[in-house]
Amino acid sequence: MSDRISAADVTKVARLARLDLAPDEIERMTAQLDGMLEHFADVDALDLADVAPMTQPFPLVNVFRADVVQPGLDREEVLAAAPAAEEGRFRVPPILGGEG
Amino acid sequence: MSASKPTAATNTPTAAAIAAAVRAGTTKAADLVEQHLATIAAREPEIHAFNHVMADQARAAAAAVDAQASKGHDPGPLAGVTVALKDNMCTRGIPTTCSSKILDGWKPPYDATVVQALQQAGAIIVGKTNLDEFAMGSSTENSAFGPTRNPHDTSRVPGGSSGGSAAAVAAGFSQFSLGSDTGGSIRQPAALCGVVGVKPTYGYVSRYGLVAFASSLDQIGPFTNTVEDAALVLDVIGGHDPHDSTSIPQAHPSLTQAIQQDVKGLRIGRITDLPEGADPDVQERLEAAFDALKAAGATIVDVQVPAFTFGLTAYYLIAPAEASSNLARYDGVRYGLRVEAADTDAMYGATRAAGFGDEVKRRIMLGTYALSAGYYDAYYGKALKVRRLIHDDFERAYQQADVLLTPTSPTVAFKFGAKGDNPFSMYLCDTYTIPTNLAGHPGMSVPFGTGAEGLPVGVQILAGTLQEPTMFRVAAALERSMS
Amino acid sequence: MSAYDGLPGEWELVVGLEVHVELATATKLFSASPNRFGDEPNTNIDPVTLGLPGALPVLNEFAVELAMRIGLALNCTVQPSTFHRKNYFYPDMPKAYQVSQYDQPLNVGGHLDLPNGVRVGIERAHMEEDAGKSTHVGGTGGRVHGANHSLIDLNRAGVPLVEIVSRPDIRSADDARAYVNELRAILVAIGASDAKMEEGSMRVDANVSVHKPGTPLGTRCEIKNVNSVRSVGRAIEYEARRQIDLIESGDAVRQQTRHWDETDGRTHTLRTKEDADDYRYFLEPDLVPLAPSAEWVQRVRAGLPMLPAARRTRLSQATGQPADSEAVCSVVERGQDEYVLAVGTVGGDIGRALVHVKEAFADQPATPHVPAADLAALTTLEVGGKLTATQAKAVLAEIVANNGGDAAALAAAKGFEALDTSSLESLVDEAIAAEPDAWQKFCNGDGKAMGALVGLVMKASRGKADGKLVTALLNQKKG
Ligand SMILES: [Mg+2]
């Protein structure tokens, strides 16, 4: 084990990712993630100070769309595919906590 | 078990020949579809290449193509040519599951751009193929609907994640298929199934309607029996799409024409610092490929791509990071699975826990962690810098060589369960394919004989940005050398 | 004016405002669905709006143009920009991330000058997408707490927003209100937004803290859900006093997001900083960088109309009224300043025109129905002493009601006749004779004494005398 990630980290991350994990899953996941992150030691050994991050595989800039309305989707078709709908809206259980 | 031919089915007619006959009215698309449906009926129960066979839709589409041809209208360059689509491409009104329980039963209300392009070209979609859930895997064992078997040996995997698409072509279920390649998911299964598989330059083919795994890496590409078929398919599905901001705006030169040229004078690069690990049978075929190209008039040059070896590590942070965000939309609100609970947060947690398989969960967790406060710079930020190193190293190599040749997969098709419980041993399957995705460059796998136990071996051809024409010339030369 | 008269003791208020405005585009920020308020729920939807698997965003060029207008109108620098994903789960956020300009906003480093001369720095004005709308069913009063379930309408999801973030330069609730008013006037003038707080197309969050001058800034709280200009002031006042009470009673202010409740006039805890989300920002890989060319920026800048502040200055110079006077401010806010200037151009008295437009044209559009020439004729009669101010008002009421009319004819029909100058002069002489002490004081420069003299004249004329003319005559006689 490289101790790059703890069970507490995994618990926190599971909450951020909205994934309910049972205690034994947390344990297994911690070991697996740690095993994967261990390989990052190779990268940590590199001198990357002067390297710019690469965020775009093909250099494009200023890609736009004209501000013109196009036909959209049919509400009834979309709501029919939803787990729950009511009064033309998606229905969800009560929302706890504030908006982002 | 291992009854069928180990190499690509070269005795089948080319897509171009089929389309020409259908356009001329001398062959009926309806008959072609029936032949393929019969093959599917015979062998699909054993192979499980499909999540969904579209027999009725295929028959209707074939009838429409035949009607057009008989009226003297041109049904298009892929008239009557059958295609199977990886089940992560949206098809209007047809289930699109990504082999995940979370999308089981979902029918998209729209078509992916590639689907529209294929239909306009007269191609006939026969079904949606199996994959590792959300394209995460290298064996198609991660499908929520059971694995696909390799047509060459059904005790072995077809590779992944586009295992169903590779197997469909190898088994003759369709003339060609489409897959998606994020870290090798077209090239590796193509190698393991003995067919041609192409990952184009990032932005060559529209991603609109391709269910995202890792947006900055995903590309759609074809599986075919021949290099010529791959060229024709890419000529049809490549090109600018105003619905994809990352789609390359300029027109692409015809690959069908490019493969008419030989390889005399081309410089074929051998990466001298390539990570080790390829099996001897695979290595032997790579050497044979170098020899074949030399015999065809190319020169072999040694190049170095030092950062190649860091590809796997960088990829396994970048791809999961993007995936963790891309897969956050599966929340049980608007479509797909919902597990009811007392409040929305509980509903999210329960739905996502029930809907995603282990590998998907693992990658969501890893990606969420890599982006989270306090860890971004240490992991995701560094991985992006490594990505730059890899890209720049490749660019330098392409100053010296027109293409690079490597193994596609370190091994031939392996047995089910062979990679055991350690996820990283599965990830090693993609050692040779991943760096290309990070660089945004094109790559393809060409079947080049057999290795251990007569199983197919693929050779990978890599090229610089938009150097598909050169890459295809080399592929065609390798193919010719085999005949 | 508010009842608020500053903070107790040595306390100083420090406020920064974050204002979200919906842009006046035809379509959404990243898709071609209509950007339209008030439609049936979930009718303005498409694969991108719904966050369907496989859907991809494409940036609306006109939204960028409107965002640049906002930046340039707020004296910002327009710079190359990128979009990030802000990841969080909420049912009205379909992709579970908001696409927003993060560390490279389109507009940076500007300022907005309030009518009273206070300059408020603008930190940034960045583009982002709006969320949908949640309706909470059951529980009390449609509030999120205690609801049985919620319903989601995604018509608003993906509507283009610009978030304008001020520096913490605001020091009073009045200035906060003035900032919001001025910002709204600018947004409307440049056509960037209809900026209606009541429809949510302009939404204000206030970052409020208190401290004693010369000491470090206090811990701030962010107040959300402030739905009117009036509430901006009330919420800030309430929050400042709450924080002072906390500190003075020995407690500490905790960094929180708080919710303004209009019904009880208080702010309530929404969440504390400790349980704030970790948004895992990263560059949106489905979009490419935005780098407006210098030519484009120049074209947008050149196309900007005259802004409210410049219009107030122009009207102030033309009328002699202070630029921050109520008349100048409200007439410019209504966009009727061009009209007032036009009354002057056709020979009317511009000072009287300003007063009349301010008082009688509140319900009129920016270009009023009354022809400028008709108002000009009225002001001419007035300053010529043919009508008193009171009579002029009555005539104007008729003109406004009829969308125009001949002032002289209407005055005659009403039997209005102003005193001629000679009879007015004799009344003035009589007043001076009646109040010699007042006259003496007036001559010595005591302004109050004038009131008594004018009052006498008005009384003797039974209101027919023109107050302005009387003042002029008195000054003339003083020599
Ligand atoms: Mg904010």
Ligand SMILES: [Zn+2]
């Ligand atoms: Zn915002």
